[in-house]
Amino acid sequence: MLHLRTIDIHLTGSETGFPFSLPVVRGWQRLELAAPVTFFVGENGSGKSTVLEALTAAAGSIVAGAAETAADPTLAHARQLADRMRLTWNKRTGRGFFLRAEDFVGYVKRNAATRADMEGEIRRVDEEYEGRSEYAKGLAKLPFAGQLHDMERRYGAGLETRSHGEQFIDFFQGRFVEGGLYLLDEPEAPLSPLRQLGLLALLREMVGREAQFIIATHSPILMAFPGAEILSFDQVPPKRVAYGALEHVTLTRDFLNDPERFLRYL
16 A cells, blocks of 8 residues: 655755755655555665655654654754655555664663553552452552553563564564554664564565555665565665665675675775
């Protein structure tokens, strides 16, 4: 399902400094999305993450694992660029979220703090209601027990005790919903190759449930998603590139075929 159809950037010519100094922003031409999974690829500094962040602000997406877009100081530049963005929708959706890999650690810490707060409230009720009926205790603990149950149902018990990669997959499994627009910045960062394959399976499942994904990535594994559109930000404006022609893919393949050829020059 294509919720978001086109992305335009309209500059007045008076803009200065970052992010307007990025070649990809200055040379932007209307981008028409053609697939439910789109990958932004390119070297560090090419602007793919900046455009994704601005798209988050322009679309009003929920930010998972960090402050809201309007309040996050690290997204000030993105809000400036978002003011110049014009989006066209086939069917606007309020579902979905934006996630940067580095923000997820903060989410896990807040999740653990919330869990600890709820468990503390339950202990407080046990002490306060000592000697009273279990029915009365149960009623008093119900709001806190209910929130804990909901957290465990959606994200699993003990999320903060699992590996980073396991946490990521659990989070996606709990938060991906039908008909959402998901903007993901380098989600492969904490994932092993096997977990990346697991994420591919999740993407395929959610595309079948009318979700749309725009993902900035360096991962040749994720880029192999069947039918995905791959846009290279190493060219201005971004150009569609075939999977087999990507430098990420050819360099990784050449290295794996003959690592000694590369390592002897280090």
